[in-house]
Amino acid sequence: MDSDVLISTTQGGTPAVVAIDPVLDGDWWRTAVIYQVYVRSFADGSGDGTGDLAGVRSRLPYLAQLGVDALWFNPWYPSPLADGGYDVEDYRAIHPMFGSLAEAEALIGEARALGIRTIIDVVPNHISHQHPWFQEALAAGPGSPERERFWFHDGRGAHGETMPTDWVSSFQGPTWTRVTEPDGTPGQWYLHLFTPEQPDLNWNHPDVRTEHEDVLRFWFDRGVAGVRIDSAALPIKDPTLPQLPLDPGPGEHPHVDRDEIHDIYRSWRAVADSYEEPRVLVGEVWLEDSARFARYLRPDEMHTAFNFALMTQPWDAAAMKASITRTLAEHAPVGAPATWVLSNHDITRPVTRYGREDTGFAFDRKRFGTPTDLDVGTRRARAAALLTAALPGSLYVYQGDELGLPEVELPLDAIEDPMHFRSGGVDPGRDGCRVPLPWTKDGASHGFGDGDALPWLPQPRGWGDLAVSEQADRPDSMLTLYRAALARRRTDPDLRIGRLQWVDAGDHVIAFRRGDRLLSLTNLGSEPMALPDHRGIVLASNPLVHGALPSDCTVWLDVEPGAHSA
Numbered sequence: 004m005d006s007d008v009l010i011s012t013t014q015g016g017t018p019a020v021v022a023i024d025p026v027l028d029g030d031w032w033r034t035a036v037i038y039q040v041y042v043r044s045f046a047d048g049s050g051d052g053t054g055d056l057a058g059v060r061s062r063l064p065y066l067a068q069l070g071v072d073a074l075w076f077n078p079w080y081p082s083p084l085a086d087g088g089y090d091v092e093d094y095r096a097i098h099p100m101f102g103s104l105a106e107a108e109a110l111i112g113e114a115r116a117l118g119i120r121t122i123i124d125v126v127p128n129h130i131s132h133q134h135p136w137f138q139e140a141l142a143a144g145p146g147s148p149e150r151e152r153f154w155f156h157d158g159r160g161a162h163g164e165t166m167p168t169d170w171v172s173s174f175q176g177p178t179w180t181r182v183t184e185p186d187g188t189p190g191q192w193y194l195h196l197f198t199p200e201q202p203d204l205n206w207n208h209p210d211v212r213t214e215h216e217d218v219l220r221f222w223f224d225r226g227v228a229g230v231r232i233d234s235a236a237l238p239i240k241d242p243t244l245p246q247l248p249l250d251p252g253p254g255e256h257p258h259v260d261r262d263e264i265h266d267i268y269r270s271w272r273a274v275a276d277s278y279e280e281p282r283v284l285v286g287e288v289w290l291e292d293s294a295r296f297a298r299y300l301r302p303d304e305m306h307t308a309f310n311f312a313l314m315t316q317p318w319d320a321a322a323m324k325a326s327i328t329r330t331l332a333e334h335a336p337v338g339a340p341a342t343w344v345l346s347n348h349d350i351t352r353p354v355t356r357y358g359r360e361d362t363g364f365a366f367d368r369k370r371f372g373t374p375t376d377l378d379v380g381t382r383r384a385r386a387a388a389l390l391t392a393a394l395p396g397s398l399y400v401y402q403g404d405e406l407g408l409p410e411v412e413l414p415l416d417a418i419e420d421p422m423h424f425r426s427g428g429v430d431p432g433r434d435g436c437r438v439p440l441p442w443t444k445d446g447a448s449h450g451f452g453d454g455d456a457l458p459w460l461p462q463p464r465g466w467g468d469l470a471v472s473e474q475a476d477r478p479d480s481m482l483t484l485y486r487a488a489l490a491r492r493r494t495d496p497d498l499r500i501g502r503l504q505w506v507d508a509g510d511h512v513i514a515f516r517r518g519d520r521l522l523s524l525t526n527l528g529s530e531p532m533a534l535p536d537h538r539g540i541v542l543a544s545n546p547l548v549h550g551a552l553p554s555d556c557t558v559w560l561d562v563e564p565g566a567h568s569a
């Protein structure tokens with residue numbers, strides 16, 4: 004494909020060079036800035052050390068001022084929290100520690116009144132072992148209809164003592180657990196691609212399909228604008244339960260990206276499209292194969308899917324530019340907008356990652372005690388924030404990245420994440436990016452809650468210096484940078500919907516124009532670079548030095564219309 008990417012405000016229509024009104028425009032999701040709220044760690048309204056909906060409601064003005072178009076909430080349902088809420092016990096209620104359904108409804112309405120939409124998490128691959136369906140299946144015994152909603156299977160071996168397949172969990176370790184039958188004998192095994200507390204659902208069962216569509220309607224009827232679909236490539240399994248092939252071709256893996264999966268999302272899309280303002284489907288699709296990835300984004304399936312490719316790249320201009328180009332190219336044929344993601348609740352925080360020797364990201368490379376230079380990391384995270392905010396498509400901001408929070412190395416006894424335990428304690432897990440936000444310099448929880456309660460995960464020394472109160476009025480803070488970038492993106496049609504055209508500015512620079520007048524330059528080289536001709540400086544991630552763009556810095560320039568064309 005050529006390097007020009009046209010972003011239009013209407014599917015198939017003429018690109019309009021007008022500012023989009025995110026409230027009125029049905030295609031708001033094509034260019035939206037979506038802020039991810041990990042409720043447990045965002046703000047604690049009840050003062051018990053755990054974040055909640057009251058906390059989020061009290062901070063809506065902060066989110067409006069930050070300039071976001073939508074909030075994505077990690078699962079907020081009743082759950083034993085074996086995997087931070089990705090083990091859902093009841094989809095039609097709110098976890099009591101977060102609040103009530105009435106509060107969720109109020110929150111959705113209050114946010115919308117501020118022009119902010121709400122996206123919630125749906126987890127189709129599995130539910131909690133405490134969900135009534137699973138409890139009924141355990142009680143009903145082998146061969147029962149209740150067990151057919153899951154993947155219960157006899158074991159191999161003379162006494163069924165060997166698990167049915169050798170599939171390996173994304174969380175490491177086995178994917179099957181043997182149950183004790185109601186009569187007390189060792190019995191069948193059930194499949195769980197994640198922890199044993201997250202039994203996989205059988206999507207060949209009609210109940211599983213109708214239940215999920217009903218859950219979608221339940222929340223869409225309450226004003227939710229869309230859903231983020233967890234582990235979206237996993238729900239369909241090969242019912243013959245084969246062992247893992249050595250090198251499975253496209254669609255041949257027994258539990259990843261099976262062809263039949265698309266029927267599910269086509270049905271969901273029909274539900275989403277049946278609303279006056281169509282609801283939006285956002286998939287968590289981790290797939291290397293771009294063509295297979297794009298299939299999820301066909302016009303009758305999901306609207307967007309997370310693009311994790313850029314986030315996993317090392318801090319290197321060629322690698323990052325190639326990743327951006329690939330992403331734009333893979334989205335173009337299906338007409339879906341790209342998404343830009345620097346982190347989320349599963350990923351090492353950018354300021355920590357970019358300050359390490361290994362600046363890329365991979366789950367299996369996470370270790371305790373990996374050194375980092377936070378000054379370098381913060382500089383690069385600032386540059387990355389402006390770079391991604393200048394790219395065409397929608398942008399995700401994970402709570403706390405706008406404050407430049409680092410990954411926290413938690414004391415062992417504070418860690419709850421099953422990824423840590425299932426790695427045999429080798430992987431620190433993901434709680435280090437889930438530490439409660441600091442709102443004020445002082446206080447028992449740095450303003451996370453009002454009272455004396457300590458937060459559910461300990462905040463490290465120095466956390467208060469990164470508080471919202473400390474950054475709000477400082478011109479050089481990360482928060483000020485995010486606010487300025489998002490404000491510009493909101494009001495500058497070039498930046499939001501202008502086409503992207505690559506500009507050659509040397510091997511160590513990522514340079515492109517958006518629309519007629521905006522030029523974005525990110526210098527990943529070790530030397531400062533002289534700025535090309537420009538009319539003005541719109542925004543820079545760090546101060547320029549004698550008019551040059553320093554290393555690890557992004558600048559947005561206002562240029563003559565059409566200048567610096569490739």
Ligand code: GLC
Binds near residue numbers: 089349
């Ligand atoms: C997704 C979530 C992650 C969760 C997993 C299992 O990858 O982002 O937090 O542990 O799915 O539901």
